[in-house]
Amino acid sequence: MDLSGRNILVTGGGAGIGLALARALHAKGNRVIICGRDEARLGEVVRETPGLIPVRADVATAAGRDALLADALARLPDLDMLVNNAGIQRRAKFHADAADWTERAQEIAINFEAPVHLAALFLPHFLACPGAAIVNVSSGLAFLPVTFAPVYAATKAALHSFTIALRDDLRGTRVKVAEIIPPMVNTGLGGQGLHVAGVPVDIFVKAVVDRLAAGELEIGYDMSEKFRTASREELAGILAQLNG
Template sequence: MKISGNTIFIPGSTSGIGLALAVELNARGNTVIVGGRRTELLDRIAAEHPGIDTVRIDTADAASIESAAKEVLARHPDLNVLVTMAGIMRVEDWHSPESFLASAESVITTNVLGPIRLIAAFIEHLQTRPDATVVTVSSGLAFTPLKVTPSYNASKAAIHMLSESIRLQLADTTVKIVELEPPSVRTSLLPGQENSEHAMPLDEFVAEAVELLRTQPDAKEIQVERVKFLRYGEARGDYNQVVETLNASDPHGR
């Protein structure tokens, strides 16, 4: 993926990693469209960052995705990058269904069906662009589980394998698939995570991730150094120790 000269849609980016990434990519010479559910946040982003366009979208709602995609493409027919950023994380207790079922369904709808529906809404258009990219967003927890967030872990593992699979299918097109794999980052994904000493500062994560995009334009996975502990435990042969360390050190980390 080239680092400038793109037109980029980032749904689910009114805060956290998505917004920070949108601001940084806009500063590097890209046209950026931020998508989110809350119009007051979109209005504030538009006022604070005049170079960034905004579109209302609820990535848990198939009809909203379809409507937003039409609006984005009508306003930005040169769109060539989609970042499927939207995601939620819930603490769950799987001892009884009333403690986890509703949460699990919500997480899977947002974190798995959302990206699938987004890709479906844009993939035909992206194949018409000479240099297009879909950036999926998984997590270090796709590779090492955090005990308290089973559905989130599973959703991000699904995104990893989805990315691997559609990359193979789309090899005969102009569309590249790049998987962004964050570690725990100081955002409000879980209560208290924005102040967690175990989480990576947001500005440091975005700076390192964007630099990797710049220096590794053909990378399939974007991995900051902090995530490699979780990403490669099985390959290193210390998976059990990584699982133990993760779950002992940070009940709210990723």
């Protein structure tokens, strides 16, 4: 995949994996919009990395996604790459989760509904581009229905499935569909301190960008590469250990 001279939107580009991806893609000569809910944070990022284009957006709602389409195309009319990276993780065993449904439903809306809706919104524009790409960020937990984050894992399994179907659907068009499948990466996902044992974010993102540029369309790393390629029996063994 050509990763230079593009016009890119990275959702959740103000922190973590999205920010590292945005910086790496910007350094390769692309124009990059970063979006997130926290406007002050986006401002800080742009002071640290001038050139990144901040757009405040909340992808949890359909109205927020409609507004993001309009704002992104107003800033970069030749936008030709969408990175569906924004995500949240709730850690709660299902039987013990006492949060109200509005809070619980956010995880489904942000992690699954948003990438599907944004793909639908941007696709007509992308189909008219000389070469466009949709890149979905799922998770190694797409392959492991863990009890510590059951809805999170299910949203990522759904996103993995949707990404494969979308790639097949768009075969024969000029729109490429890729999936980044992170292992545990050291970011603030789910709250500070939960992912400190993970891979350093810049090391992970450098490998991902190199592999995307080399044309790989489904990219795991370290443990998530193992999960992505494991047999059902191997996954059942790993899950039995994780779920106890």
